[in-house]
Amino acid sequence: MAGIVKPPGEFSITPHKVSVCILLQIYAPSVQISLPFPFASVAQHNRLGLFLLALTKSCDDILEPKLDELISQLREVFGVLNPRFVDHLTTRLSALSSPDDLFNFFTQMRRILGGPESCVLEDEQVILDPASNLGMFLRRCILAFNLLAFEGVCHLLTNIGVYCKEALSSCASYETTCFEDSSSNLEAFPEYENMDLENFVFKKVTEEIEARKRASERVSFHLHAPKALFDLVEDIEAPADPKSKHSDKVGEASPYVHPPNYALKEFEPNSGIFLRTNWQIQGYLQEQADALEKNGSSFSLNAFELILRQLHKLAPELHRVHFLRYLNSLCHDDYFAALENLHRYFDYSAGTEGIDFVPPASGSNSFGRYEIALLFLGMMHFQFGHPKQALEVLTEAVRVSQQLSNDTCLAYTLAAICNLLSEIGVSNTAGILGSSFSPLTSIGISLSVQQQLFVLLRGSLKRAESLKLKRLVASNHLAMAKFDLTHVQRPLVSFGPKASMKLRTCPTNVCKELRLSSHLISEFGFKSSTMTTDGAFSTAWLKNLQKPLGSAILSQENGSGSNENAFQFCVQPSSIPGSVLQLIGSSYLLRATAWELYGSAPLARINALVYATCFTDASSSSDAALAYVKLIQHLAVFRGYKEAFAALKIAEEKFLSVSKSRILILKLQLLHERALHRGHLKLAQQVCDELGVLASSVTGVDMELKTEASLRHARTLLAANQYSEAAAVAHSLFCMCYKFNLQVENATVLLLLAEVHKRSGNAVLGLPYALASLSFCQSFNLDLLKASATLTLAELWLSLGSNHAKRALSLIQGALPMILGHGGLELCARAYIAEAKCYLSDPSFSVSENSEVVLDPLSQASVELQVLEYHELAAETFYLMAIVFHKLGQLEEREEAANSFKKHMMALENPLDDEDPLFNVL
């Protein structure tokens, strides 16, 4: 930007590129050299071509391979039995001993390019099309060589010398071992043979000391667990043997763990380390960025940081490195480093480099695009849970992008603001959005946050549509669906529906938005996308090489067989870019959530299942974890804890390093639930407290977790029969939810309050709460919750006296279809019990006449409650059963029921806390 640095050239010629040129000459010998290279088969010839293509395109690393690495790759591709390529390559390389040799070499190279006029094609002759990938590569090499000054040629020559020396010294020893132990010890040799051993070791040691120090200095700042820190450092230094590199690459489990021995490898100017082409490096960085986004926390912070630092050292003008460093520190919650790197990146690049979603500006101004910096900074603050700063920054971004008429950025910024507003709880707009929100004054300040959000969403959607930002449109639709899910279109005036039809959420709208967002995939389904870097393709091919090719070595004779094996890669992974898949995946997740809210358990489960099976590869690991969480919750509710915990174990293993919090929260939830059911109140309280601690202390952040924690707190208190405390907690929770407009949660809290009053024996007080909860459920279409509220209402009526039993019964029977169809074990059991109780308390009902009406539901309930280990209710069930049996005069059954009752009461009173292996894990 400042123009002091000379604009980066495109391409520089390196020893590795000379090697590729030599191989190219083998692949396409020029006419003058009348002795074509003897290929074993046509397939082998093609294989070489593919290999060369992969070499020039792949972006799996930042450095060009050294000669020995290249040789080992060659051997892998063509098998050890065909050493001619290698021999040819090494002899040609070592023959380059003076600048003149280089000149001659490149003049020769020029001849293998087929000119446009050379239409006389001989048989068997391969002519390199100058416009093909390889032809372009060759032309660029020749051009780069021709541009070199004499000093440059000298440097190239010395570099080739070093490049050969390192590899060839190991070659002799390699020849003897390669049959038994192909491609494993390659890297160990050259370093030791080349330099003085003692010095090498000494250097290595000091290097390690320094690295260790540096690492500890830097990290200790942020991590408070010294042990973890040492593990980290250990982690980097451990793989001293080069085998690990290969195993890493093959290993499916950790495809993103970088072979750390790159990082520590000292690079000296003479050691023949060269960066790949600009294009390849950009591709590499792009891939790493995607991987970071997908499952960030499985990246080792330090290892990747070391690679980036090395890259920065080698290419100080490649500013994108800073962006990757920002992403890396963002993923590892290092606020200061993230902030620092973000600012540095945008200071250098002025937002004009490498951000893909910004198309080259129509009226490009020369003043940089710093508004993008603001957008990123805002999102960073959001990520770190600083909503206030995020909103400030994003507001500034809106202003600046309006000033500079960067519509794309504006659309994205608006979407980010929507996201922010919907995620965090903002109670009053005046403080934040008030005067500073000047660009949006047309809305008027008097609107509530929800209304503002709605208007913003509409605006953002419209903008994205007019700019044809397809992905943004899709994600805006998703945001809209989310909004529709939990918000009534018109402001809620007060409790209770006044014009009930109007004041409801609109599930059809949600479905419509969800469907619209999935339209995105059809856009990409038809035309093959240009989004995937074709480097990825080559990278995949090269990586395939690392897989054991046992059959290829054994069945060398029939070349075709082995070739098929290696051509697997021809199956293109997918033409749909990962980000699109991710979006569509999240639409399924949202569907699952929506059905969960609306109360359709099977649909929710199916959507979560679809997500878990189809989109986990493309999605970020935290989203995948969410899908698993949903499935496990479902299991817990419908199948009891045993199965849920078994599934949890699997999930924990799968998301070992990733998104710890989500799985952790789930675990705490399950533990709490079970503790409550079993009557381990102390444990329940402890778990509940742990849950509360996980939430951020900033107001408005982590609202979901906060409500959950205090809801559970209230329930624990209720279970401990501390009614007034429970009511107080629930009440304050209600106030909070009301303040932050969490209407769906309000319904739950109201129901809980009704429950508290029911338990405390104040049924009359409970009734209004139950009714209020019902009306909330109606407005938000929360059918399952409504059924459960109805059940509570019925219970309340019932406790008012036996003369209300009929009314209660009819209420229960009205809710039963919903409860039995979609409710979990606990809810069903409660409904059964309540039903039985209604019958029993009805004076006109005689047990002896139709005992099945009572006994059937009771026995059903007892089975379900035993699965849940819900001792309290189970005891009640058995008690009721015993009474019924007593009335029927079936003494044996009565005794049995009484025994069971006793057993459950005992379990309730003397909670066994020996078998809590899971809690110990905490």
Next chain:
Amino acid sequence: MNSKESCRSELRIAIRQLSDRCLYTASKWAAEQLIGIEQDPANFTPSNTRFQWGSSSIRRRFRTNEITSTPIAGVSYVSTPVMEEDDAVDGDFYLLAKSYFDCREYRRAAHVLRDQTGKKSVFLRCYALYLAGEKRKEEEVIELEGPLGKSDSVNRELVSLERELSTLRKNGSIDPFGLYLYGLVLKEKGSENVARTVLVESVNSYPWNWNAWSELQSLCTTIDTLNSLNLNNHWMKDFFLASAYQEIRMHSESLAKYEYLQGTFGYSNYIQAQIAKAQYSLREFQQVETIFEELLRNDPYRVEDMDMYSNVLYANECSSALSYLAHRVFMTDKYRPESCCIIGNYYSLKGQHEKSVMYFRRALKLNKNYLSAWTLMGHEYIEMKNTPAAVDAYRRAIDINQCDYRAWYGLGQAYEMMGMPFYALHYFRKSVFLQPNDSRLWISMAHCYETDQLRMLEEAIKCYRRAANCNDREAIALHQLAKLHYELGRPEEAAFYYKKDLERMEAEEREGPNMVEALLYLATYYKTQKRFEEAEVYCTRLLDFTGPEKETAKSLLRGMRTTQSGFPSMDVEHFSP
């Protein structure tokens, strides 16, 4: 402080030893200090001096051993025995090598010394190799500029030098100069901790090598590392500490050290220049100017540190003096980064920013890590309204030195110019963190908070308060504080600050619109407070000014008189019937 005489003799020997080893900068430095030692007035007669010059050089030859054996008469200083030369007579090869070295034929010099084993020869060989490597490296930096600005050229001799020197050190057959070179090599290789230890070893056994001290100083970037060094108490340590304090922005400590050193080295140009530097950082421009004028009188062909002088002249807008300086420096040595920087400053002062940028660029070509040139170039780009370029230049300055508050400040300004005040705050925060006693930084930050887009007035008030506390020269802070408090509806605070501002203006005998504003506000304020006497005082003072305020003051006075007289008249009316 030990006697001047002993310092003098130590330095004399050291100069010889240093120049024998071709450590020219260090010997230059030592010689400057030698001349800088104040003569005792008793022996200070021309003849005496001449005699002294002669005799000392003669005496030295005979008394070398004597000096080393007698402990130096210092109270707190550890005596460091002057190093004995191992080979009394320089070998012929050594002489040849040294001549080659002096002609800058380093490799040749090293080659001549290939089989010599004397410590001096070994050092010279290694040093020559090192310099040859450095020279080649510089050339390669230009030759090898890669596609992404890769300039990873490294001194290729480092590996072999490190190997050799580490073995020598292990054997114990290394002299302090060798240790210095070893430290240099280690530092270049990035192993800073070891380098620090080695350099400390070197300066403890031979303290007169200023090169070693300055390398050590570049490795001490925090006060903690500085305090952790285990250094012998030698008077050279004071020089080191003074310079190190300056580098870590403990300017007053550094100034104190230099003033203490001036007791012995009263005529040292070096110390004077360093004092000027410290004063410059403390923004005492007047003093800096005087110092430099004197310096130039004594040493007219000096180029070092003159860029700072030009900065001062720039700040004082003395364009003719600046042009004179530029001309002189240009004639002395055109291709010094300092010279280019001075010329750049001159053009900047003249408002010719393109030319100025050109010269700053030249300075940067000559020394890519020339910090102030990057920053100044950033300022120029700001003037030219080329903010992206300015941002880039500032950022490069920061990457060279994280602690350059000017560059952070410049970045903040650039972003503020682009209408991104919130984003700019990050940079202002950085700069005030580094320089918390600079009112200008606080004021800019407050200004940022005050912008229409942010309107975070409480924060702005906090910043202005900090600015007012650190000697705000332009007296912006008080005025702004008063205004902001007024805007926020806190009349008492506003009145308090207006009054303070007024007092200040009175003390500095300044008048202007601010004065009028303050007077007017105070008059109305006291009037509403019903403290009419004070209000009247301010009103009458306002009458001295011309303009609409005068009329307002008149009407205020009139109003007050009527109310004052109104009350009794009311009373009269009340009682009359």
